[in-house]
Amino acid sequence: MSSTNSRTTNLPKLTDPEAASAMFEAVRSVAEQSFFAVAEPSDDRSFGVASTQVRGWLVATVRFEQGPLVGSVSCTLPERLANGLFDAFTGRDPGEPEPVSTMVHDLVGEFSNMVCGAWLTRVESGRTFTLSHPSVEPAGQPGRAGDLRLVAAIDDLPVAVDLHLSTLRRANGAPHA
Amino acid sequence: MRILIVDDSAMMRAMIKRVIKLADVPVDAILEASNGAEGLEILKKHEVNLLLTDINMPVMTGAEMLREISMNERWRGLSRVIISTDGSTVRREEAADLDVRCYLEKPFSPEVLRDVLNELADNELAETD
Numbered sequence A: 001m002s003s004t005n006s007r008t009t010n011l012p013k014l015t016d017p018e019a020a021s022a023m024f025e026a027v028r029s030v031a032e033q034s035f036f037a038v039a040e041p042s043d044d045r046s047f048g049v050a051s052t053q054v055r056g057w058l059v060a061t062v063r064f065e066q067g068p069l070v071g072s073v074s075c076t077l078p079e080r081l082a083n084g085l086f087d088a089f090t091g092r093d094p095g096e097p098e099p100v101s102t103m104v105h106d107l108v109g110e111f112s113n114m115v116c117g118a119w120l121t122r123v124e125s126g127r128t129f130t131l132s133h134p135s136v137e138p139a140g141q142p143g144r145a146g147d148l149r150l151v152a153a154i155d156d157l158p159v160a161v162d163l164h165l166s167t168l169r170r171a172n173g174a175p176h177a
Numbered sequence B: 001m002r003i004l005i006v007d008d009s010a011m012m013r014a015m016i017k018r019v020i021k022l023a024d025v026p027v028d029a030i031l032e033a034s035n036g037a038e039g040l041e042i043l044k045k046h047e048v049n050l051l052l053t054d055i056n057m058p059v060m061t062g063a064e065m066l067r068e069i070s071m072n073e074r075w076r077g078l079s080r081v082i083i084s085t086d087g088s089t090v091r092r093e094e095a096a097d098l099d100v101r102c103y104l105e106k107p108f109s110p111e112v113l114r115d116v117l118n119e120l121a122d123n124e125l126a127e128t129d
Helices: A006-010 A016-035 A044-051 A079-090 A101-123 B010-022 B036-045 B062-070 B089-097 B110-128
Strands: A002-004 A039-041 A057-066 A069-078 A135-139 A148-154 A157-169 B002-006 B029-033 B050-053 B079-084 B102-105
Touching (some): A016 A148, A016 A157, A044 A157, A057 A101, A069 A101, A079 A157, A101 A135, B002 B010, B002 B036, B010 B029, B010 B110, B029 B036, B050 B062, B062 B079, B079 B110, B102 B110
Parallel strands (some): B002 B029, B002 B050, B050 B079
Antiparallel strands (some): A039 A148, A069 A157, A148 A157
């Protein structure tokens, strides 16, 4: 379900399996509650095979800061899935005009925002956090995996969620890499 | 009822508007802002009964806007609802100090928001009777 490297073991009170499990639960709750979509765990092999069928991707990134945890969460999903999520979220009828790309990008940004917030709340519910406005970019293929990568399938289409840690701050607020 | 939605996502504002229209609440106007500063400007110019606001927004956060609102007597009767991804206990306690009537955590289903709106509308009507 997830690929990790040693950096995630630096997460305070958080192990790799806990972080990955919380991330999947965040994705599942966002997909089901706000987009009426079904999210299922996947693995690197299945993700790789399904990815070959995808023509265009969207990558939505949200930077976060939660006490000592500073980094970003990027959701990479097929444009086709983004359009499906848009219809579910807005109630768009298939007979209506296609949404313009800025609207779909805004929606994918909100998806990423909700996943990031739901994940942070799950890993540390006692600490408040700040999130940046999401940035959304088209991509020809999924980017390099983050410090932790979760792969899943939403409505049978491949999705990757990457956690990047930029700094872990000491208790006195001084950042270190 | 006059409602102000403050969220930096246009799609989230559109979704909330859609739920308001589907809910059984009397609506005179729905106003929109994309951050706390814009929200305050609208509140200064328009009479609003219900405020639905996000927390994490550029320019001015929802928490900063709510602090300004709580310090101004003019907005004492304004019903305040937070709709945010931040479900931390700290943020919820902070909201209680800012006279927030309901804290809705994203993600949420449209039915949950509809129920909150109906309950607030019922309370509003009961208070005006």
